[in-house]
Amino acid sequence: MSAAVAGRPAPARLVPPGAPGWWADAAGVAAVLSLLVVTALWTADRGVQELLSGVAGGLTSAGRLTGLLSADLILIQVVLMARVPLVERRFGQDRIARWHRLAGFASFHLLLAHVALTTIGYAGTAREDVVTQFWLLVTGYPGMLLATAALGLLVLVVATSVRAARRRLRYESWHLLHLYAYLGIALALPHQLWTGADFVAAPAARAYWWTVYLLALGSVLVFRLGLPAWRSLRHRVEVAAVVPEAPGVTSVWLRGRDLHRLPVRAGQFFSWRFLDGPGWSRAHPYSLSAPPAGDLMRITVKDLGDGSARVAALRPGTRVLLEGPYGRLTGEHWRGGEITLFACGVGVTPLLALLWELPYAPGQAVLLYRARTGEEIAFRAELDRLAAERGVVVHHLVGPRAGRPAWLPAYAEGATDAGTGGDAGTDAGPSGTDAGRYDGSVAQTRWGPVQVRITVSAGKITDVTALRVPDGNHRDQQINDYAVPILRQAALAAQSADIDTVSGATVTSDGYRESLQAAIDAAHL
Template sequence: MTTINVPAPAVPAPTHADPAAYRSRAVRTVPRWWRDASAAAFWVVLLWVTALWVANGGVQDLGSVAGALTSTGRLTGLIASALLLVQVFLMARVPWFEQAWGQDELARTHRLVGFTSFNLLWAHIVLITLGYAAGTPTGIWGTLVDLVLHYPGMLLATAGTVALCLVVVTSVRRARRRLRYESWHLIHLYGYLGAGLALPHQLWTGQEFLASTASTIFWWSLYAACAAAVLVFRIGVPAWRSLRAPLRVASVVTEGPGVTSVVVAGRGVEKLDVAAGQFLQWRFLDGPGWSRAHPYSLSAAPDGRTLRITAAEVGDGTARLATMEPGTRVLIEGPYGRLHPGVRTRRKVLLMGAGIGITPIRALLEGLDQDPGDVVVVHRAHSRDQFVFAGELFELAREKGARYVTVEGPRVPGRDSWLPAAAAHLTDAQALGQLVPDVAERDIFLCGAPTWMDAARRAALDCGVPSDHIHLELFEY
């Protein structure tokens, strides 16, 4: 394995103030049982929806072919509607849910729920059409045209379905990789439009929506809760935080080829309850594209006066950072993420970062409460010139008594590994055990490319680290 002790370069130290009282603040972490409770609530909603279907004759209608098709179509439509609302709620950035699940896990669940809802939506359309067609002489296409043109709210529902199709098609991984983040983000907003356009159709013609007062109250409450969550936590809270802490760009620094840091400051920074390792959604009001938020982790522990982010150029949004002018107004959402000192369960910690994923790791090294020997940092990069913040990490490690190790080289060919090719003769777990012999006694914080983190996580598990002691954040949606 190629292990290099990187000397401190002749660059000025970070300009952040270092008030110990501020930096020692820990984010209050929502207990993980909140995740179990919210998952249970999710299943209760689906069971209640099914119960409404049963109570309103869903089972009795299964006696004929037309009845079975129509009744099953009603059930799939109900569950699809409920899942669509759950999907919206999952990404409403409700703080308690986000802290309990972590935004990366919420995003994965959101994706799974979304595709399930979409498949059930199409099952609903097909089954309802076939069921109605079985009882009329107009045939399938005639029935479909009649439903769309003559049933209340169906034109709006059709437009909503088209909007949802656009969102789902562009969310398929192959299509997602071909789109710029900015384009994907804009298209994804049509999901809200699709959910909203479906509402009139359901309330005007849906049997389970109108059959009883309890049904009507249930569905209206579900829609109202989701709408309130979006309005409050996606719009209201971010606007309030940005007004409470008006931020502006203080400086822009080129850290290396294609890597830029932006330092923001302003009155009220100390009021932001943000911790080292977390990320925020950032909007820079510097021209076209300002409305699309981008997730950037803090690359330095917050000191109550400034916040620093660092990003590699991978698209239009990150490219803009290099040309940002000091004084540019900044809007924020967050903080988000469970990659912070508040989730720590052990005194000893291993911090592992690869590529630009070293940014939250650098902030954690600075922000963690530690004694000499408590923290080990493993910094992975393809080549020496890609060791972002090597000098700062070296100085911080020396100051805090941490151990800083770099692992350099192109990745191992032919297998998913966190190692360079020079260490291909070792398994991932063997290499990790050699670098950090007491790894099984440590909490592990990971940040890097998804495949790299998967490999590092597997190595840690193979070394005996319990999964509850491995903390990571994914930014791939």
């Protein structure tokens, strides 16, 4: 690294403010109030009188009400999933997705009731059979053919949202089918505009419906399309490096312009689109495993499907579109004091970012990290550094699961202390190893000392840990986070100190090789 780069201070990172506490109540009241307004407008337009006017008129009036309530719930769904930042920060994706699902099934059943009740009511008034009346409605009323197509699309979306069907679909396929809901809503609008009594004859109702339609449309255009496009253009994110962390687990270092201005907190995630060829348009949600620092940030991905498998093949310089940040697993909800974090496999990634950001005291943070085998533990060097620099107590719980719904490994089943047998930076239980550890000599470089430790088992280097690296300023730490994992993987692959220099970290690479060779000599390899 050059002196100019090493001495450059990292800009202060923008931390977004938390959502006001009253927002949850206000949002809930607004949703309920919209349903009450719809019911009041139906009542003002003689809805109750028509409901009591007879069987046919009553069915038709009930059909109007169910259709209006269905439309309102559909628009609430659209706003819920428009990724409005204030809504995201207050409720989080999990809770919003549950409400979206409940509103979706409720609106769908109300929509089916609207079709059935209206058709039967019209058939009773015209003294036609139901099938003939349905055909006459579809073919004879303005906008009804489009509304029928909209109904078909919404049936498709709901059918693929049932859990049994969802499990059979790839995420990419399900997400693409789910987007047809927007087309369904657009196709249904002309029917309400041209033939809906509340639009045609009631100015107050017409004003309300135009307002909520435009609000939903504006939310999608601004927050689902406009804001992500603006951030992608402003920050110009691209792939800086791709680093293997464990079998099937890959970290991607991303660089961009003014990343410290991204309103993101540790623990949050973005939806990423990598412009690497066909399929780039499908977004993939990945958490940050390291928050933005200077012009770099990091995500870590496990190979679980077509999209995640492509991450390992990304090349430096690949442009990236980002959408977010999302999620509420952040320090905003931590009130200080002791904190215990539970992670399993690649799920440790957002917790790593939190462990670097939260202002806890040494010894206050405990991480319980589950893995099936020692090889699946990622970020060993970084966890060692967290233990050394921040006083994090790390317990690696390694071994097969005792059985569902148990979370602990089999050897720990029934233990009163989940951390029994584990020390900071070591493997707990029988999967731990008695392999020798050898520390290399300290290599003095112009930016500071470098020292590594190797773990040897069966005559092979099974792990390499950086004990000391230059840390004179924030930029040094940023470069170490980027370079040390690459050097570690290279050393494990080469089983020697004959490894390449990491671009941008020449001095650290030289010191790493020197100390590594000393450790190898001490192990008589």
